[in-house]
Amino acid sequence: MEQEALQTIIIALCLGTVCYVLSKKLKVPAILFYLVAGIAAGPLGFDSIHPKLLGHGLTNLVEIAVAIILFEGALSLPSQRMEMVPIAIQRIFMISIPLTGIGSAFVVMYFLGLSLKAAIFFGAIIIVTGPTVISPILKSITVKNKIEVILRFEAIWGDCIGVLLSAIALKFLVMDDTASHKILVTSFASQIILGIILGVGAGVIIGKAILPWSAKLGDQGLPSMVSLASVLGIFWFSNHLVESSGPLCVAVTGFTISYLDEPYLKDIRHFKDQVAMLFISMLFVLLSAFINPFDFTPLIPKMILVAVILGIVIRPFAIMLALTNTSISINERLFISFMGPRGIIAIAVASYASLALKANGLNNEMNIIVCTIFIIIFILGAFATIFSSLLAKILRVSVTEYESGIIFVGINPFSMEIAKYAVNYVPVKFIDTNPSQCSLIDEEKGMQFLCRNALDDHIYSELAETGFRRAIALTPNDALNSLVVNHIQAFFGINSVFKSIASLKENALDQAAKEHHPLSTLAFDKNFNFIEASKKILEGKASIVEKDASLSEEKDIPIFQIKEKGIKIIRSGNKVEGKVIYYVEEKKELI
Numbered sequence: 001m002e003q004e005a006l007q008t009i010i011i012a013l014c015l016g017t018v019c020y021v022l023s024k025k026l027k028v029p030a031i032l033f034y035l036v037a038g039i040a041a042g043p044l045g046f047d048s049i050h051p052k053l054l055g056h057g058l059t060n061l062v063e064i065a066v067a068i069i070l071f072e073g074a075l076s077l078p079s080q081r082m083e084m085v086p087i088a089i090q091r092i093f094m095i096s097i098p099l100t101g102i103g104s105a106f107v108v109m110y111f112l113g114l115s116l117k118a119a120i121f122f123g124a125i126i127i128v129t130g131p132t133v134i135s136p137i138l139k140s141i142t143v144k145n146k147i148e149v150i151l152r153f154e155a156i157w158g159d160c161i162g163v164l165l166s167a168i169a170l171k172f173l174v175m176d177d178t179a180s181h182k183i184l185v186t187s188f189a190s191q192i193i194l195g196i197i198l199g200v201g202a203g204v205i206i207g208k209a210i211l212p213w214s215a216k217l218g219d220q221g222l223p224s225m226v227s228l229a230s231v232l233g234i235f236w237f238s239n240h241l242v243e244s245s246g247p248l249c250v251a252v253t254g255f256t257i258s259y260l261d262e263p264y265l266k267d268i269r270h271f272k273d274q275v276a277m278l279f280i281s282m283l284f285v286l287l288s289a290f291i292n293p294f295d296f297t298p299l300i301p302k303m304i305l306v307a308v309i310l311g312i313v314i315r316p317f318a319i320m321l322a323l324t325n326t327s328i329s330i331n332e333r334l335f336i337s338f339m340g341p342r343g344i345i346a347i348a349v350a351s352y353a354s355l356a357l358k359a360n361g362l363n364n365e366m367n368i369i370v371c372t373i374f375i376i377i378f379i380l381g382a383f384a385t386i387f388s389s390l391l392a393k394i395l396r397v398s399v400t401e402y403e404s405g406i407i408f409v410g411i412n413p414f415s416m417e418i419a420k421y422a423v424n425y426v427p428v429k430f431i432d433t434n435p436s437q438c439s440l441i442d443e444e445k446g447m448q449f450l451c452r453n454a455l456d457d458h459i460y461s462e463l464a465e466t467g468f469r470r471a472i473a474l475t476p477n478d479a480l481n482s483l484v485v486n487h488i489q490a491f492f493g494i495n496s497v498f499k500s501i502a503s504l505k506e507n508a509l510d511q512a513a514k515e516h517h518p519l520s521t522l523a524f525d526k527n528f529n530f531i532e533a534s535k536k537i538l539e540g541k542a543s544i545v546e547k548d549a550s551l552s553e554e555k556d557i558p559i560f561q562i563k564e565k566g567i568k569i570i571r572s573g574n575k576v577e578g579k580v581i582y583y584v585e586e587k588k589e590l591i
């Protein structure tokens with residue numbers, strides 16, 4: 001028995017990892033692969049994993065996974081972003097989420113014949129969307145910032161609300177009809193109050209005392225390990241004081257630490273993301289194998305109908321109503337309406353309830369709920385995964401790679417001159433450590449600057465969230481340019497970060513640095529050097545000119561191509577057409 005349980009965990013972990021790798025390769029959310037892998041490896045398929053053998057160990061894994069997911073999600077959600085659309089987010093929580101829960105409860109009562117108590121429990125769970133599904137979708141497409149903010153906030157805090165409400169609904173399920181409902185109200189209020197107070201306190205202590213102390217010990221990975229242990233400890237302690245208050249507590253803890261914006265946050269986020277994905281991968285495969293939809297074959301068509309009604313009627317109605325008279329346009333509301341896939345939290349909480357209520361005579365209704373949520377996750381997840389990009393284009397809410405802002409690392413005559421043209425098409429921002437150089441930037445012309453170190457990790461997440469997803473390194477040092485490119489690629493991707501050669505006269509270190517990066521990272525032309533270009537621009541011997549490619553001359557160096565609603569940064573060797581921004585040297589007069 002013990003060997004079979006160990007086999008179940010290890011196979012689920014391996015399958016989950018394979019699914020995650022496959023999802024990265026195909027750039028789609030892994031949840032669909034998890035569901036298929038769990039069914040294929042479970043009792044309905046190859047019968048190689050048996051989640052029921054884990055007993056209460058499975059419920060413990062679910063609780064730990066919920067804690068890690070909510071903390072990691074809140075940690076990656078900077079509080080400043082809410083200021084972009086505060087009214088829209090408030091209405092999502094006050095109008096959309098309650099309407100979704102109430103509507104879903106009525107639908108399952110009518111179509112699946114669930115009791116009122118079971119339907120209320122279902123409504124409490126199904127309000128969550130989930131960062132584990134939304135995040136991969138948002139990484140695969142680029143939409144307007146305010147849409148991304150709304151979807152991420154709804155996913156993180158909606159999960160917290162769903163977990164809290166489902167905990168109350170669980171008590172309601174097993175409560176005697178003669179019991180006072182004041183107990184539920186008191187319990188819910190205590191969960192919220194303790195979760196917020198303890199979460200903020202824990203976040204401040206962990207962020208300002210525990211993590212800085214561990215960082216001083218010299219081990220780069222230590223703060224990440226300490227944060228994980230601290231969060232799981234505070235999760236248990238909060239649940240120990242008030243049952244089911246832990247999820248909100250760890251989310252508030254993560255949000256508080258994120259707000260403090262300490263220098264070690266990047267490493268912690270990366271570590272938490274890896275641990276979260278490891279747990280999610282394994283757990284989703286286990287929970288998928290735990291479900292046997294064929295136990296309810298006659299109800300499957302009705303379950304599918306419930307999923308469709310939730311996706312195309314209930315959620316769109318709730319979102320459209322909630323976001324009426326806000327800054328969110330109709331097209332943006334429609335896109336948000338159809339991006340409501342459910343994730344691991346929904347199936348985890350439902351499975352937890354099914355295991356916990358086995359002895360209460362409610363097992364059959366709980367199994368129906370678990371199976372229905374399984375189908376909802378699969379249908380809505382598949383729809384969001386397959387059609388999100390197409391829907392974003394149809395509704396015109398997507399942002400192409402050419403429309404994203406450009407970061408110029410290094411302030412010099414050449415970078416400032418080309419930025420004057422770029423700012424007419426896309427947002428522009430400079431990064432330089434020299435305050436005197438920063439003072440040269442004319443913000444009245446739409447150009448911005450950050451007097452920060454380009455190797456500072458903290459600036460890029462915020463820049464990406466405000467629409468800057470491309471960068472060009474233009475410092476006078478080729479080795480530094482290579483280092484900057486390598487560093488920023490971790491945030492924006494290999495194809496969005498460039499450098500231009502500073503000088504053709506290089507020492508051995510500079511040459512080695514240049515050879516480390518292929519021509520694909522070189523902007524403009526491999527024989528172009530911007531130090532010389534800067535000098536000629538200052539002397540009036542060269543200029544930046546916008547003209548049609550058909551009118552260009554052999555020595556003209558293409559810098560940007562005007563494309564769609566933005567501009568394309570020209571790589572070395574790229575062919576250009578249409579309107580192009582060139583670096584042009586003045587012709588020498590013949591004597």
